[in-house]
Amino acid sequence: MDFSSYLDLFVTEAREHIGVASALAAKEDEREAGDAGLRELFRHVHSVKGMAASMGFSAMSSLAHDAESLMDLVRQGRIAPKPKTRRILCDALACLERMIDRAEARQPVDDGERAPLQESLRGLLRGTIEPGAAEPVADPGGSALPAGTRAPSTPAGCVRLALIVSRNGAFPSVRAAVVLGRLSRLGTLMRIDPPMAALRTGRFDGRLQVTLVSDLPMRTLAAKVAALPEVDNFTLVPAEAPPEKIAPHVSNASLRVKADRLDAIIEDVLELMTAIGRVDSGLSVESPGSPLANATDSARLLARRAYDGLVDMRLVPFEVATHRLRRAADELSRRLGKPVELEVVGEDVRIDRSLLERLMDPLLHMVRNAIDHGLESPEARRAAGKPAAGRVRVEVLRQASRLAIVVEDDGSGLDPRRLKQVAIERGLLTPLEAVRLADAEALSLITLPGFSTVAETTEVSGRGVGMDVVKHAVEATGGRLRIEGRRGRGARFELVLPPTVALVQTYVVRAGGVSFAVPLAALSRMAPMDDQGTTWRDGRRFWNVGSEEVPVWALSDVLGLATAPQGSGMALIATSAQGITVGIEVDEVVGRREIVVRPLPLPLSTLPGYSGAAVMDDGSIVLVLDPAHLPLS
Amino acid sequence: MDLLYFQIGGAPYAIPLEAIADVSPAGPVHPVPLSPPAVLGLAERRGRAIAVIDLRSLLDDPETEARGAGNVMRLAGPLEGAALFVPAEVFSGSGTPATSGHVWIDGRLHALLDAEALVKRAATFH
Numbered sequence: 143m144d145f146s147s148y149l150d151l152f153v154t155e156a157r158e159h160i161g162v163a164s165a166l167a168a169k170e171d172e173r174e175a176g177d178a179g180l181r182e183l184f185r186h187v188h189s190v191k192g193m194a195a196s197m198g199f200s201a202m203s204s205l206a207h208d209a210e211s212l213m214d215l216v217r218q219g220r221i222a223p224k225p226k227t228r229r230i231l232c233d234a235l236a237c238l239e240r241m242i243d244r245a246e247a248r249q250p251v252d253d254g255e256r257a258p259l260q261e262s263l264r265g266l267l268r269g270t271i272e273p274g275a276a277e278p279v280a281d282p283g284g285s286a287l288p289a290g291t292r293a294p295s296t297p298a299g300c301v302r303l304a305l306i307v308s309r310n311g312a313f314p315s316v317r318a319a320v321v322l323g324r325l326s327r328l329g330t331l332m333r334i335d336p337p338m339a340a341l342r343t344g345r346f347d348g349r350l351q352v353t354l355v356s357d358l359p360m361r362t363l364a365a366k367v368a369a370l371p372e373v374d375n376f377t378l379v380p381a382e383a384p385p386e387k388i389a390p391h392v393s394n395a396s397l398r399v400k401a402d403r404l405d406a407i408i409e410d411v412l413e414l415m416t417a418i419g420r421v422d423s424g425l426s427v428e429s430p431g432s433p434l435a436n437a438t439d440s441a442r443l444l445a446r447r448a449y450d451g452l453v454d455m456r457l458v459p460f461e462v463a464t465h466r467l468r469r470a471a472d473e474l475s476r477r478l479g480k481p482v483e484l485e486v487v488g489e490d491v492r493i494d495r496s497l498l499e500r501l502m503d504p505l506l507h508m509v510r511n512a513i514d515h516g517l518e519s520p521e522a523r524r525a526a527g528k529p530a531a532g533r534v535r536v537e538v539l540r541q542a543s544r545l546a547i548v549v550e551d552d553g554s555g556l557d558p559r560r561l562k563q564v565a566i567e568r569g570l571l572t573p574l575e576a577v578r579l580a581d582a583e584a585l586s587l588i589t590l591p592g593f594s595t596v597a598e599t600t601e602v603s604g605r606g607v608g609m610d611v612v613k614h615a616v617e618a619t620g621g622r623l624r625i626e627g628r629r630g631r632g633a634r635f636e637l638v639l640p641p642t643v644a645l646v647q648t649y650v651v652r653a654g655g656v657s658f659a660v661p662l663a664a665l666s667r668m669a670p671m672d673d674q675g676t677t678w679r680d681g682r683r684f685w686n687v688g689s690e691e692v693p694v695w696a697l698s699d700v701l702g703l704a705t706a707p708q709g710s711g712m713a714l715i716a717t718s719a720q721g722i723t724v725g726i727e728v729d730e731v732v733g734r735r736e737i738v739v740r741p742l743p744l745p746l747s748t749l750p751g752y753s754g755a756a757v758m759d760d761g762s763i764v765l766v767l768d769p770a771h772l773p774l775s
Numbered sequence: 776m777d778l779l780y781f782q783i784g785g786a787p788y789a790i791p792l793e794a795i796a797d798v799s800p801a802g803p804v805h806p807v808p809l810s811p812p813a814v815l816g817l818a819e820r821r822g823r824a825i826a827v828i829d830l831r832s833l834l835d836d837p838e839t840e841a842r843g844a845g846n847v848m849r850l851a852g853p854l855e856g857a858a859l860f861v862p863a864e865v866f867s868g869s870g871t872p873a874t875s876g877h878v879w880i881d882g883r884l885h886a887l888l889d890a891e892a893l894v895k896r897a898a899t900f901h
Contacts, residue, residue, distance in 0.1 A: 170804035413822040612794045656808075701808035743856025746810055746817075754826040755817055763805040763817045764825050773809070 152197050153246040155398060158458075159186040159193075160239045164465035165489075167232050177217065181580060184213045190238060195312070201252035202241045207233040208263045221266060230263055236469065274440070298356045298363045298380070300332070305367070305376035307348045315346045317372045319397055328366055329356025337648070348374075353381060399488045401456070401496060408452045412738045415445045416505035419759030457492035460538045460547075463502060465487055470506050474513045481520060481531035488538030493545065497619055497639065501547070504612040504698055508549040508635055509534060511609070516633055526630065528552065550634040556627035558584035568592060580690075585625040586721020589613040619771060620646060620739070620753060621663050622717065638663050646739045648766065651714070651728040654703025659730075659756060659766045660735055662713060671727060685713060685725050694725035695774050697767075701751075716769035726769055741764050778878060779848070780864045780885055783831050789870060789878050789885040790859075795853040798865060801827070801844070802864040815860055818847060825849060825858045828897045830888075850890050857894050 163186040166179055191206035215221040237259055241251040259372050303325070307318050325331060333353035356363055364378050372535075418441050425435055462667060464486050475482040517523075517532030523707040524530055537548045558581040565571040565587045571579070579587075587593060590710060613623045616637050627633035648659035649668070667689065676685045676694065685694045697734060713725040737756040742749060753768040777792040799820075804827050806816040813832045817824040827847055848859040870878035870885065878887050 333900060416822040656806075703808060740823065742807075742817075743824065744859060745894050746807060746814060746826050747809055747829065748898070749807070751809060752807075757819050757822050757824055761819050763801075764821055765805075765807060765817075 149197070149245065149248075150194055151398060151400070153242055154401075156190050156193055156242050156245075157239070158462065160235055160242065161462040161465060162186050162234045163190075164232070164239070164469075167228070167235060168465055168468055180217050180421055181214055184217070186212060187213065187235075187238075197245070199241070199245065199251045201256055202238060202245075203258055205234060205241075205260050205263075206238060207269065208260055209238075209268055211261060213266065221269075228365045230259070230266065233259055234263060250559075261429045289311050298329070298354075298358055298360045300353065300355045300381050301360070301363065301378055303354055303367065303639065305350050305352070307350060307376045308372050308374045314348045314749060316398055318346060318348075318350055321350065321370060321372045323397075324370055325352060325367075325371075328358060328363060329354045373692050386478035399455075402499045404452065404455060408449065408456075409451060411445060411449045413447060415442070416738070416757055416759065418442045418445055420761055423760045439597060453494075456494050456496070458495045458498060459489060460486075460491050460493055460498070461489040463498055463505065466502065467505060469508050471513060474510050478514065479520075480513060480517055482517065483531050483533050484509070485533065485535045486537075487535065488540075491538040491540045491545075494540070498617060500619055501637065501639075504637075505547065505549065506537070507609075507612055509536065512551040512553065512633070514547060516551040516555075522554075545639045547639065549637075550632060551659045552632040555624070555629045556585050556588070556633050557629045558582075559621040561585065561587045562676045565590070565593065575676070580723075582626075583722055583746060585627060586717070587770050588625070589623065589721060592666050617719075617768075620661055622770065624666075624717075624721055646766070647734065647736055648739075649714075650735050650764065651697075651712070652709075652732055653728045654698035654701070654705065656701075656703055657764050658697070659735065659739075659764050660769060661739075661753065661766065662734075662768050664753075664767075665714050666718050666723070667733065669713055669715070671711055671713045671725075672703060687715075690723070692723050692725045693774075695772075696727045697772075698729070700772055700774060714769060718772075718774065720769045724769070724774060726772065737764070737766075738763065776870055776872070777867070778848040778870045778880065778885075778887075779865055779867050779882055780870075783834055783862065786834075787833065787880075787883060787885040788834070788888055789880060790848075792867065793801070794851055794854075794890040796834050796849040796855065798846050798848045798861075800863075801847045801860060802859075803828075811897060811900055813900045818858065820847075820849060820858075822855070825856055827858050827860050830859045830861055830893070833893060833896055833900060852892055852896070853888065854894055857897075859890075859893065 149294045151438070163183050166183045166186070169179060187206050187210050191203045191210060194200075194202035194206060210526075212221065212227065212234075216227060221227060222687070237256055240253070244253070245251050254476060269301065269670045274708065293692050293707050305321070307314050307321055322331065322334065331352060331354055333351075336349040339348065347584045351584065357744070358366070359381075360378070361416060363475075367373060367378065368375055396575070418438060422438050425432075425438060467486065468484055471482050471484040474480075487734070510521070512534045513532065517534070518526065518528075520530040523532065533552045535548070535550050537550075561584050562579065563578040563633060564573065565584075566573055566576055568586070569591050570592060577582075582726055588609045591608070593608070610763050616639070619641035621637055624636040624638060625633070644658075648660065650657055650659050651666075652658075671685060676683050683694045684691045688694075692713075692715065696711075697703070711727045711729045713727050715723065715725055718724045737758070739754040739756050741747060741754045742752055746752075751772040752765055754766045758764055778789040778862075779792055779795060779798070780787060780789040797869075802818060804816040804818050805824075807814065810816070813829050815827045815829045818827050819825075823846075844863045846861050846863060848861050848865070848867055849857070850857050867869070868880055870880040873879050873884055876887055877884050878884075
């Protein structure tokens with residue numbers, strides 16, 4: 143591994159620690175400093191310090207060290223947890239996070255903000271402790287053990303192995319875990335020093351002593367240890383079996399795996415599941431209880447369990463994103479002089495890590511938007527009989543196979559008439575279209591490209607992300623954006639997301655004799671159609687659902703398939719990319735299926751109307767529809 | 776250079792071996808509504824859907840005879856996922872460069888196909 147692959151690992155791991163630390167620091171704001179919380183906070187900052195030091199980022203490790211010292215003194219009661227102390231601590235965490243960002247961008251990590259911040263931090267420290275005591279602890283150089291010694295040819299039995307884990311690069315504790323994993327294949331690990339718990343906290347200087355019971359001859363054992371690339375140096379001597387109980391198995395060690403490697407394994411397991419499904423469908427003539435059928439059943443269950451376990455590894459609690467939302471809200475609240483209460487509900491809901499990464503900017507944008515455009519000034523709020531402080535609420539919901547994130551505020555809401563007016567001014571809508579557009583649909587106008595002016599997006603988001611980009615980002619994950627809001631009553635944005643990226647819940651439908659899959663998350667509802675409920679106007683068919691009149695297209699017409707009699711099928715109700723509620727009629731809904739959706743390959747990758755294709759258990763192919771982008775005309 | 780070569784409409788064509796991941800007899804192809812006409816549809820290979828491009832329609836072969844048995848030539852590298860439908864008879868051999876866009880194989884001039892250009896053309900061809 144070269145430096146850059148360590149750097150990626152460092153960035154991911156350090157960001158995670160800072161994320162949790164910032165969330166904890168924010169909690170300390172709310173209740174009085176809890177000792178356990180502080181210890182936990184300390185541990186995360188300590189990890190960042192160690193990791194930064196091993197990467198050679200001395201400014202980062204020095205700042206982390208001072209932050210750590212401050213926490214230590216608070217914990218000892220030598221510094222009071224005053225708001226100022228907390229603020230400096232939070233600033234230090236924010237500064238560390240910016241340094242991580244720069245490390246990721248391959249820029250020098252230090253900047254002008256770090257030095258003055260660290261100065262004030264040290265000022266606090268100086269008030270209580272002796273000068274010099276807060277200097278970073280130098281990394282002690284490991285004293286080399288004698289080189290690999292003689293290797294007796296007798297069966298090894300119980301041996302004592304002292305080794306030095308390679309100091310080439312970062313994360314010696316990760317490599318130690320790898321070494322222990324490999325050693326456990328050579329025999330039974332009886333004792334590990336330092337213990338696993340210490341390895342996990344990152345307090346590890348590279349020296350490891352292991353007591354191992356092995357059936358291999360001493361010579362073979364020595365050769366195997368010598369061949370481990372992670373081991374720099376070792377000694378191997380016979381030992382007496384220790385009386386103490388067997389050390390916990392190495393599987394307790396946590397290993398950090400790059401997401402793309404995990405994804406590659408997930409892909410393989412998915413293919414395995416498909417392959418098993420095909421064996422299964424070939425077995426239909428076998429009697430259900432036959433040994434082969436039973437073995438296939440077991441294989442399917444095991445593959446499914448492996449898949450669920452692997453996917454679970456990709457999940458992180460929403461909490462890791464909370465502090466960034468809070469910080470964005472705080473910054474904007476201060477800048478605009480609008481007091482804001484940000485409430486986050488469902489922080490413990492676990493979300494696919496890559497999904498959360500893709501949604502981070504859209505979420506930040508929506509929170510900033512809510513504060514800037516949604517919430518009124520304190521004066522206007524008081525005049526409207528609302529509390530002066532505006533409320534922004536982010537809620538993460540997981541119900542069965544559905545995952546949703548809601549961002550809502552109690553501000554001025556969305557005014558359909560005003561939105562229509564702006565859309566006309568910007569040439570996105572003709573006055574006639576505006577009249578015809580239902581109020582609920584007018585809310586989606588804000589997701590049209592070009593609805594927000596450039597001046598607005600840069601001022602509001604600072605990142606040039608408009609609501610059209612938010613909508614696009616959500617749809618790119620296979621989800622959709624729902625907007626609700628009434629004038630004066632606040633606005634509500636709901637991101638309806640697929641539960642996992644790869645395995646998607648779909649309805650399998652048929653139209654014109656062809657099967658298609660439609661993701662559940664892409665539909666708002668589904669209902670049988672009948673002739674009485676439909677009317678024709680201007681050559682277009684409309685379906686009356688309650689008080690709504692929804693334009694309906696037959697899927698077989700849209701896709702140029704053999705036409706089935708209209709008006710007797712099922713209507714899939716979805717929202718088009720233009721924000722209009724549309725009905726898509728199919729001949730029948732065959733059933734619900736969970737399928738592995740992959741994007742369409744070249745040269746079809748840009749074909750609108752599809753979100754991908756899936757290979758079914760019997761090897762047949764089904765196209766996955768993207769109702770929002772079907773070319774309806 | 777190592778090549779695969781075949782005839783379409785009586786004309787000889789060759790494609791560099793390095794551009795090809797594998798060649799196998801064509802199985803069922805699932806049509807994709809609204810796709811460009813040069814794309815026959817999707818075929819299953821190792822649990823994945825690959826897009827099958829009809830080479831004959833891209834090469835403006837005027838013959839309209841029915842597409843019989845053939846091979847699917849899966850492209851390699853960045854074009855992974857795309858495949859060419861080629862005749863049942865495909866040969867491998869080595870050739871020497873001739874005038875631009877052509878190679879000599881066994882004393883006969885073959886038009887050299889560019890996989891990337893073919894895929895691009897298939898996406899825009901109507």
